[in-house]
Amino acid sequence: MSSRDFVYSKFAEFYNNPSSFIPAPTSFEHREFAYLMFKERFMVRHKRFESIQVFQSVLTRNVPSDVYHSCAYYEQPDLEMDKKGWIGSDLVFDIDADHIPTKCGKIHDEWLCQKCEFNGKGITPEQCPLCGGDRFSVKTWLCDLCLESTRVETAKLIDMLTKDFGFATNEMHVFFSGHRGYHVHVEDEAVRSLDALSRKEIVDYVTGLGLSVLNKTSKEKFGKGRKRVATAKKFKLHNYGWNRRLKIGMTKLLSTATVEDLKNLELRNNNLFKNKTVILRRAIEEGRWDSIPGVSVATWLKLAEQVKNLESANIDTVVTTDIHRLIRMNGTLHGKTGLLKMEFPAHQLDDFDPLTQAIAFKKGTTKVFVSNTPEFRLGGATWGPYKNVNVVLPTAAAVMLILKGRAEVAN
Amino acid sequence: MSIDSTGFTKGELAKYPFLKETARYLSPLDLQIEDLVSPDMHQILDRAMERVTLAITDLTIRPLSSEQGKYFLKDLQKEILSFPVAIMLVSATGNSFIKKRYALAEAKQATCLLALESKMLILKVALDFSWKIALTSSDDVFDFILYFSDFLQNASHLHDAKWKLVNSTLSEGNVYLNKRNVVRLLQEEIKRRIERRFSNVSIDRYPSEISVLAEKLKTLAAERIEQAETDFPKIVVQEAFPPCINALYDGASKNHHLSHMGRFALTTFLVNIGMSVDSVTELFVSFSDYNERLTRYQVEHIAGERGSGTKYACPQCSILQTHNVCKNRDDLCKYIYHPLRYYQNKSKTALQDQLKNSKNTQ
Ligand code: SF4
Ligand SMILES: [Zn+2]
Ligand SMILES: [Zn+2]
Numbered sequence A: 001m002s003s004r005d006f007v008y009s010k011f012a013e014f015y016n017n018p019s020s021f022i023p024a025p026t027s028f029e030h031r032e033f034a035y036l037m038f039k040e041r042f043m044v045r046h047k048r049f050e051s052i053q054v055f056q057s058v059l060t061r062n063v064p065s066d067v068y069h070s071c072a073y074y075e076q077p078d079l080e081m082d083k084k085g086w087i088g089s090d091l092v093f094d095i096d097a098d099h100i101p102t103k104c105g106k107i108h109d110e111w112l113c114q115k116c117e118f119n120g121k122g123i124t125p126e127q128c129p130l131c132g133g134d135r136f137s138v139k140t141w142l143c144d145l146c147l148e149s150t151r152v153e154t155a156k157l158i159d160m161l162t163k164d165f166g167f168a169t170n171e172m173h174v175f176f177s178g179h180r181g182y183h184v185h186v187e188d189e190a191v192r193s194l195d196a197l198s199r200k201e202i203v204d205y206v207t208g209l210g211l212s213v214l215n216k217t218s219k220e221k222f223g224k225g226r227k228r229v230a231t232a233k234k235f236k237l238h239n240y241g242w243n244r245r246l247k248i249g250m251t252k253l254l255s256t257a258t259v260e261d262l263k264n265l266e267l268r269n270n271n272l273f274k275n276k277t278v279i280l281r282r283a284i285e286e287g288r289w290d291s292i293p294g295v296s297v298a299t300w301l302k303l304a305e306q307v308k309n310l311e312s313a314n315i316d317t318v319v320t321t322d323i324h325r326l327i328r329m330n331g332t333l334h335g336k337t338g339l340l341k342m343e344f345p346a347h348q349l350d351d352f353d354p355l356t357q358a359i360a361f362k363k364g365t366t367k368v369f370v371s372n373t374p375e376f377r378l379g380g381a382t383w384g385p386y387k388n389v390n391v392v393l394p395t396a397a398a399v400m401l402i403l404k405g406r407a408e409v410a411n
Numbered sequence B: 001m002s003i004d005s006t007g008f009t010k011g012e013l014a015k016y017p018f019l020k021e022t023a024r025y026l027s028p029l030d031l032q033i034e035d036l037v038s039p040d041m042h043q044i045l046d047r048a049m050e051r052v053t054l055a056i057t058d059l060t061i062r063p064l065s066s067e068q069g070k071y072f073l074k075d076l077q078k079e080i081l082s083f084p085v086a087i088m089l090v091s092a093t094g095n096s097f098i099k100k101r102y103a104l105a106e107a108k109q110a111t112c113l114l115a116l117e118s119k120m121l122i123l124k125v126a127l128d129f130s131w132k133i134a135l136t137s138s139d140d141v142f143d144f145i146l147y148f149s150d151f152l153q154n155a156s157h158l159h160d161a162k163w164k165l166v167n168s169t170l171s172e173g174n175v176y177l178n179k180r181n182v183v184r185l186l187q188e189e190i191k192r193r194i195e196r197r198f199s200n201v202s203i204d205r206y207p208s209e210i211s212v213l214a215e216k217l218k219t220l221a222a223e224r225i226e227q228a229e230t231d232f233p234k235i236v237v238q239e240a241f242p243p244c245i246n247a248l249y250d251g252a253s254k255n256h257h258l259s260h261m262g263r264f265a266l267t268t269f270l271v272n273i274g275m276s277v278d279s280v281t282e283l284f285v286s287f288s289d290y291n292e293r294l295t296r297y298q299v300e301h302i303a304g305e306r307g308s309g310t311k312y313a314c315p316q317c318s319i320l321q322t323h324n325v326c327k328n329r330d331d332l333c334k335y336i337y338h339p340l341r342y343y344q345n346k347s348k349t350a351l352q353d354q355l356k357n358s359k360n361t362q
Helices: A003-016 A052-062 A144-164 A196-207 A241-256 A259-264 A270-274 A276-285 A297-311 A317-321 A395-403 B010-015 B020-029 B033-037 B039-058 B076-093 B096-114 B119-128 B148-155 B179-200 B208-227 B243-253 B260-272 B277-287 B292-302 B317-322 B331-335 B339-361
Strands: A033-037 A043-047 A064-070 A072-074 A086-089 A091-096 A110-113 A119-121 A136-139 A172-176 A181-186 A217-221 A226-230 A326-328 A342-344 A365-373 A376-378 A381-383 A386-394 A407-409 B133-135 B144-147 B174-177
Touching: A003 A052, A003 A395, A003 A407, A033 A052, A052 A064, A064 A072, A091 A144, A091 A196, A091 A317, A144 A172, A144 A181, A144 A196, A144 A241, A181 A326, A196 A317, A196 B148, A196 B317, A241 A276, A241 A297, A259 A270, A270 A276, A270 A297, A317 B317, A365 A395, A376 A395, A381 A386, A386 A395, A395 A407, B010 B020, B010 B076, B020 B076, B033 B039, B033 B076, B033 B208, B039 B076, B039 B096, B039 B208, B076 B096, B076 B179, B076 B208, B096 B119, B096 B179, B096 B208, B119 B133, B119 B144, B119 B179, B144 B148, B144 B179, B148 B174, B148 B179, B174 B179, B243 B260, B243 B277, B243 B339, B260 B277, B260 B292, B260 B317, B260 B339, B277 B292, B331 B339
Parallel strands: none
Antiparallel strands: A033 A043, A033 A064, A064 A326, A072 A086, A091 A181, A110 A119, A110 A136, A172 A181, A172 A342, A217 A226, A365 A386, A365 A407, A376 A381, B133 B144, B144 B174
16 A cells, blocks of 8 residues: 555545534635645635535545644625625634744754755755755654644743733634644634734734834924934833833843843843842832832834844744635645645643644554654654654554655555 | 613713614604704704814814803704714715714714713613623623624724734633723724715705805815815826835736735725826836736726726735735835835925025036
8 A cells, every 4th residue: 555545544544534623613604615635736715615514525535634623704605705795704824833943953854855855854945055055855744842832932922812802711712733743723703803903913012023112213294304313202101002011021030040041032131130129019010110229212123123122923924814714624634745734722732632632534554664753652652753764653653654744654 | 870771861872862762763753954944953053064064174063162152052952963964964075085074083082081980880881882892700800791793894994003903802702892992993884884975965955054054065065175175296206106016017028927905005095196007007017027908907906997997006015014015114114004105205305305406506
């Protein structure tokens, strides 16, 4: 059996198994559905189904590698885009290790220049160091540190959605994406009709883009022309929105950071560390920012900038602003891992372990020839590292290695 | 004064005729389009005409001194009636400039008046738009709390940094605002409601007298538009490209991979400054191994020659910033909020420079 056929048979088993539960998204009849055909690598789009049962029978028959539905609601989801009749769209966030710096440095990813075949490990460079080409084929991997980094970003996002945007935790749906990250969907009536521009404002809020306490200059009129001048404006923060976040972030940073930590953040003013107790009380709590000896407006601005970087959440900006976006369907398999996209309660973010809980293939083992893989954890056990060896692995691990291009079924 | 969140006085309706209550107030009169040209309605038609004319010429709807104009201080009912009539007049022109301008003038006028009103009346007007809004307790430094989605629908169209959500006083879903801010946001909402009303008017035949007036308004508008003509130069002035577009252009010419948003920005920019589909396609293909057929298809789509038939607008700076396409901002960037504005400004000076230089060398 070829490796592809093997994985296909496992996906088919999953979609044929009546106990594979695929929850129906809300407003089912207004959603567009789409799926990528496993063998043909062809995307079927603009589908509408009467019920989840009907859709499930389609999945059983077709066995796709990836299944999606629209974040949007349409009058007629099965027509072409211009004619669908957009009613509204969920507010969706995607946090993916692809888009953020992770603690592992993605040392496990392998890239190959398509032009000259030069290859390397880690973050894919913008240009090939050998030939300057910029098209690469990339073999990604997911490790605990990737997941940890995305989890931290997701936690910051959820904190903003609850405290600043006022959503109750049960109004937010939090998912493991099935690969290297998390999705958060908000389906509240109030956000459905928001246009792309409003969603962009939400993205800017979450990422801290355009925060103006950080502006060192202000517009002022001088004679005929407008000029920008540096102003030694008083630094101050109020108790709402990002201003509040900055204060909390400053407190957190200053009360735990060492001199070294601050140096690493380019905060070299020693007074920040020496006077931290005074700063915490007089400046942050009482708002007397100008009363700290040796700490100028410029230093406050620098501190605020660093805190903003620490406290903002790194999301994929395009996903949230696109009001026609397709998103992976909850309860279906990810074609790059064989793991499930899976919902869990927002408050369990810290405890949910994708690498044991989002496993779809729980039975059986398979012998595979592994070309190259780092040590990895899956289903409560640790495997590898392997290099050019035959090993017998649980189905979930075998499927993942094959989909990641790191193993073949051994004959 | 009793706190009634729906009832407005006749005087208030005359000031804010776009309120839903106006329709309820007028419906017993059952005004028909034919009635407009009857002699006793003439005063109303005159005032309606004045509303639109002033909107086109001065972006207001009230003459500066009320004595000179036909503004009905005493006959409030006539003043109220002149509003729906003005809407019909504007619809009869079928002219999008007049529609936009009239809606803006009405909205600006209304907010000037609203600024002088009590918080309670402002609240009532906001509730007429179904805003989720409430007064704060009297000792609060802010006057209102407004649910963030209502805030965004209006504030996202305003360009000053202070209107960005990231700089707002957001807390638990609400933005804390003072009276002046709420009135400014209402202006956007009022403008949109009036613009929407034009698309709801469904009259296929106007009495000839109305058509004559509509023609007059169109002539007036045409003069205005000519005055405000701000076209792009007929030739492409590459030296005037904004930094973001330069970076994309450069990337494309080196066959680098562009993000979806980057490619979209570059294509819409080129199409919008007047480059033809042929030239844009040629450009992309000349750069690199872009597939000609596919590229042409995409460019045609963006230029509105395929699909929905609408030409896609080039995204404004704030959108390009969100998606990390804004690169190498320069001084001019501080004064514009749209790459096309940048181009418009800079191409003027660039062309003048060229002219100067060529004179010098001759
Ligand atoms: S500010 Fe606007 S015009 Fe300037 S580089 Fe950024 S996106 Fe381009
Ligand atoms: Zn290379
Ligand atoms: Zn990793």
